[in-house]
Amino acid sequence: MPKQLQIKAISGHAGPAPGKDASRDYDVCKLIDVTTCIGCKACEVACLEWNGYQFRETTFNNTYQTMPDTAWNYWNLIRFNEHTNPDGTFQWLMRKDGCMHCEEPGCLKACPAEGAIVQYANGIVDFNQANCIGCQYCVTGCPFNIPKFNPETKKVFKCTLCSDRVSNGLEPACIKSCPTGCLHFGSKDDMKELAEKRAAQLREHTAHKNAGVYDPQGVGGTHVMYVLHDIEHPEAYGGLPKNPSIAAFTQLWKGPLKWVGGSSLILGLIAAVVHFLRWGPKEAEIREDQIPPSSEEATHGN
Amino acid sequence: MATNKHAVLRTEVPSDKIMRYTWWERVCHWATAATYVYCGLTGMAFFTPYMFWLAVIVGGGPTARFWHPILGLGFVAAFFWMFIMWRDDVRFIPEDKEWNEKVMYYITNEDEKLPPQGRFDSGQKVFVIGMLAAAILLPLSGFVLWFPEYMPRSIHWVLPIVAFVHSAAALLSFGLFIIHVYMGTMIVPGSWQAITLGYVSRGWGMLHHPLWYRKVTEQEARK
Numbered sequence: 001m002p003k004q005l006q007i008k009a010i011s012g013h014a015g016p017a018p019g020k021d022a023s024r025d026y027d028v029c030k031l032i033d034v035t036t037c038i039g040c041k042a043c044e045v046a047c048l049e050w051n052g053y054q055f056r057e058t059t060f061n062n063t064y065q066t067m068p069d070t071a072w073n074y075w076n077l078i079r080f081n082e083h084t085n086p087d088g089t090f091q092w093l094m095r096k097d098g099c100m101h102c103e104e105p106g107c108l109k110a111c112p113a114e115g116a117i118v119q120y121a122n123g124i125v126d127f128n129q130a131n132c133i134g135c136q137y138c139v140t141g142c143p144f145n146i147p148k149f150n151p152e153t154k155k156v157f158k159c160t161l162c163s164d165r166v167s168n169g170l171e172p173a174c175i176k177s178c179p180t181g182c183l184h185f186g187s188k189d190d191m192k193e194l195a196e197k198r199a200a201q202l203r204e205h206t207a208h209k210n211a212g213v214y215d216p217q218g219v220g221g222t223h224v225m226y227v228l229h230d231i232e233h234p235e236a237y238g239g240l241p242k243n244p245s246i247a248a249f250t251q252l253w254k255g256p257l258k259w260v261g262g263s264s265l266i267l268g269l270i271a272a273v274v275h276f277l278r279w280g281p282k283e284a285e286i287r288e289d290q291i292p293p294s295s296e297e298a299t300h301g302n
Numbered sequence: 303m304a305t306n307k308h309a310v311l312r313t314e315v316p317s318d319k320i321m322r323y324t325w326w327e328r329v330c331h332w333a334t335a336a337t338y339v340y341c342g343l344t345g346m347a348f349f350t351p352y353m354f355w356l357a358v359i360v361g362g363g364p365t366a367r368f369w370h371p372i373l374g375l376g377f378v379a380a381f382f383w384m385f386i387m388w389r390d391d392v393r394f395i396p397e398d399k400e401w402n403e404k405v406m407y408y409i410t411n412e413d414e415k416l417p418p419q420g421r422f423d424s425g426q427k428v429f430v431i432g433m434l435a436a437a438i439l440l441p442l443s444g445f446v447l448w449f450p451e452y453m454p455r456s457i458h459w460v461l462p463i464v465a466f467v468h469s470a471a472a473l474l475s476f477g478l479f480i481i482h483v484y485m486g487t488m489i490v491p492g493s494w495q496a497i498t499l500g501y502v503s504r505g506w507g508m509l510h511h512p513l514w515y516r517k518v519t520e521q522e523a524r525k
Binding site for chain 1: 491
């Protein structure tokens, strides 16, 4: 990846440039520290702007959430939950929801169309709509409910982790827009280290004794990680699954069923050929027995 | 006395043949077959990358994805039309139990050891039951796969199960389909003519479906 376009310093910028010394060679990762998210939605706007979408229609549901769900043209949504703690206090939980860029992507496993989903060596899982056939098998394969279907074009869309920007040495648009520094971008190793440091800081210096890093191993780890106040209850953050993995039936469907089913059909065809060569067709031939034929059957032969 | 020879178009079934399938029965069969084959080919394309080229030859992946569920509904409609039309003929009769037990004789062409069969033999009835299961399971699972965008998040967990069931049901029906086509085109000469032109030779009827042959010729005698 070209390093020369990585920003080192910015004029008139308070503090260090975002991601100044982060290595950007391989295994990119976005780190979302939900504990410092203020729910400003700058990342939502930046995502729309960079990817060229209009703000879409929404419904107000008395929360600080922009819209009920992500959409084919709205990939990045701050999920809001007014969470009541066991001790009766409450918390406003804000979680930036979007594609997790799994190391073992369920969408890619389920997709039947060649080249519609690609996983880059740096960890980005990207959809290529030109090859998408609109079957939505990716929807069945994703444990995070991320791919969204556009019924007009019959194509599926999701966050690209700004693969177009990252391939040019830039950080994703959402990272650039974050005013609190809750979004970080760099190599997976760097982000892990940063995340663990932040989680330890929360455990030691705040009341969040269960703070931890969300990097689910069920999908081989993700290239989008969270620091959560309470790692034991990720569901509280707008339905983040606790132990996400590719569903057992998706594995069966794309594994044993394929080779058992395929080889059985091939064996069946071979069996038919063998049967034909050994026993062949059942030819009907009318013969007269001792009993004289009672009808015209015998005269009209085969 | 000189006769002027001339030919006329035959409009009746030849006298040495008997009618097996009416025009509507054949139309129904081929409507089922055409829709099934289309869905089978495009379905295989969606099932494995090694077969994806099948989607390309029928107009491309998105086109195949668009038509597969629609023609799938056509298959279900045509199948149930056929099933209702032949409901009396595909009902199992007491002889079928013995036929099933002695099916090896059928495979090894020792048909004289088998009990006489009606309009459809027991193997064909098993085929119909299998396809009936497919015609129920495939649209039920297929409907969910057609519109997953309307499935609420809370029941997304059924999607992988449904995708598996759809593929497994289709594969089982492929197995039945292979046997059906092999029997009809290779093993029982005259069957292809029966399902395309409608009639069979008397010998064909006597050998493969004697109970049916007796019934048909009795009606013939009464005419």
